[in-house]
Amino acid sequence: MSLNSSAHLRLVHPPQLDDDARWAAVERRDAAVDGAFWSCVKTTGVYCLPSCSGRPKRENVIFVSTRAEAEAAGFRPCKRCRPERFVSGALQDRIEEIDWTRAHDALNAQGWAPLGRLLSDEDCSALIAGYEEDARYRSTVIMRRHGFGEGEYRYFTDPAPDLVSTLRARLYEKLAPVANEWRMTLKQKRDAYPAKLSAYRKRCAMAGQKRPTPLILKYGPGDYNRLHQDLYGGEVFPLQVAIVLSQPGRDFFGGEFVMTEQAPRRQSRAMVAPLEKGSAIAFAVNERPVECAHGTYRVKMRHGVSEIRDGARYCLGVIFHDAL
Ligand SMILES: [Fe+2]
Ligand SMILES: [Zn+2]
Structure with missing residues (x-):
């Protein structure tokens, strides 16, 4: 049995993106980098996948590398893109x-x-x-x-x-x-x-x-x-x-x-x-x-x-x- 769907395999080693590249991915709602980082929206208090259909303003967004960081900072999962349901990478x-x-x-x-x-x-x-x-x-x-x-x-x-x-x-x-x-x-x-x-x-x-x-x-x-x-x-x-x-x-x-x-x-x-x-x-x-x-x-x-x-x-x- 395979541990990963093939669609998720590329994220075993997530790309290292700087904040400008992350924002560009959010702007094009790029599902290819889902799981590589998470965007937290200060105005709404939610965190999202890069592919979320929401349209936050750049100045309201901070990026984190893990869901645990977003949750620790008090952000809740977005009801639209459901980041808590996303799975990728190796099971370990x-x-x-x-x-x-x-x-x-x-x-x-x-x-x-x-x-x-x-x-x-x-x-x-x-x-x-x-x-x-x-x-x-x-x-x-x-x-x-x-x-x-x-x-x-x-x-x-x-x-x-x-x-x-x-x-x-x-x-x-x-x-x-x-x-x-x-x-x-x-x-x-x-x-x-x-x-x-x-x-x-x-x-x-x-x-x-x-x-x-x-x-x-x-x-x-x-x-x-x-x-x-x-x-x-x-x-x-x-x-x-x-x-x-x-x-x-x-x-x-x-x-x-x-x-x-x-x-x-x-x-x-x-x-x-x-x-x-x-x-x-x-x-x-x-x-x-x-x-x-x-x-x-x-x-x-x-x-x-x-x-x-x-x-x-x-x-x-x-x-x-x-x-x-
Ligand atoms: Fe039991
Ligand atoms: Zn979202």
Whole structure:
């Protein structure tokens, strides 16, 4: 499977343009340099792709090289050109471009963090098409048989396709510092999570957890996934990632990603994460620490999917611990 659509390949090494060249590209609405820089419009407070149909004045525009810079400066994505949906370059670079400081803050504050768009339409289509290729998977689970809900999912065999392996390895490296922070805060006895997924998978194997856990879930009309935790043995990495491969409101209706958290002596709180096709969310697998005036307490998280009212919803799940 290719990581990039050919239309995006030229941006693996984005051209270095000075501000005059950038402005000239904005004036001709040049889609060929989309992703190479972003224009922030001071008067409207939005940031845009060079190809945006908007017509800002030169004196109101400042240029930045990454979306994270635009967002950090307080600019919102333009509703016309939807710069937050744009994907280009190598998957590794897209993962590097995520504002990880903000993601870490969100994970600590609420137990989940939107990571923005990581997969292109082509990536999503390739994963969906691959769902029917039996050789890619080690097992298929019909959820009703286990009381998990309605729908089915398939675990990738080892090694998973490049795109899935790259996502798992790179996202692990970004999330391991949070996992270690939580381990310390929760005073867990387990060893520190190593910096690399390969080392962590060796530890899983020592604990008997040798089967890979990345999976694709497929839901049709009336399907749903009960609130649960993806635990596969004593070895647990406390965060996981989900990427929806279908567009809500077009490919499917309903099918919201729901999380609950249960604090000691409290009723559960429900949270619904907004998802767009190709966009990723990181969230707590089971427990996370919450700091309060009296110290730290732990809350239990669960996640699930509300009923799909119509259409088909595919989702890629990236779990970092392996299974027994
Ligand atoms: Fe799950
Ligand atoms: Zn725009």
